[in-house]
């Protein structure tokens with residue numbers, strides 16, 4: 001497929017998607033989301049790919065949903081077409097996805113980054129949910145995910161004032177996993193992705209599923225889920241290989257089985 005709003009590359013075992021609407025600071029319109037979903041689908045089904053990186057430009061990861069496209073939407077159109085639901089594909093990906101964020105990650109851009117498994121931020125990154133300034137509120141999971149990341153007080157502050165958070169505050173608050181110099185962002189994200197892709201894919205996928213379960217269940221249920229999945233790992237060839245390699249003092253050769 002030819003992509004107009006994103007660039008899609010494969011680097012070894014890592015799938016790289018770069019949002020690419022520079023004239024609109026990567027504002028997320030329906031064409032871009034459709035392309036992103038297609039790219040994610042092809043990486044999900046490509047067994048050579050072990051991890052995905054989603055990034056934007058130096059100036060903007062994404063400045064939000066496309067206000068020009070969305071401005072004239074009616075309630076009936078939003079309701080009948082289930083506006084925004086198609087954005088969720090990122091959060092439903094089974095393979096690990098890292099967001100590498102430089103510049104603005106606002107509104108839907110912040111929400112898209114939060115749908116990824118973790119965020120590595122450049123020291124230039126700015127996060128915000130400014131929807132209230134436009135007469136709406138976050139609609140792609142922002143009120144829910146941001147609250148889980150940073151807690152109620154800061155989420156309320158961000159969503160009700162529309163202010164931006166810089167990279168340092170985002171790291172202190174638990175929104176991002178680490179902050180790196182802007183000119184090292186992609187290199188650092190690729191290094192993390194290559195590391196993940198070098199492990200057993202099914203084990204990484206099960207680990208992701210288990211961590212995500214903690215958002216949706218009680219502690220006791222979550223621990224029981226973890227135990228079941230953990231036990232199942234002993235049925236994999238990669239568990240045998242990983243532990244044998246440790247004992248033999250050699251590097252493991254995982255076969256994703």
Ligand SMILES: CC(C)=CC(=O)SCCNC(=O)CCNC(=O)[C@H](O)C(C)(C)COP(=O)(O)OP(=O)(O)OC[C@H]1O[C@@H](n2cnc3c(N)ncnc32)[C@H](O)[C@@H]1OP(=O)(O)O
Nearest residue numbers: 023024025027063064065066067068104106107108130139
């Ligand atoms: C409601 C839901 C579900 C989700 C949302 O995401 S609502 C949108 C939330 N985002 C915002 O409100 C941010 C809007 N953008 C800005 O406030 C500013 O663009 C900025 C602070 C990010 C950057 O300001 P700067 O002065 O550096 O750049 P601009 O001249 O303002 O922008 C350049 C160019 O990009 C267009 N742009 C920026 N953001 C969007 C957007 N979200 N949708 C559509 N277009 C956007 C901006 O209009 C300008 O284009 P033109 O030169 O053609 O006007």
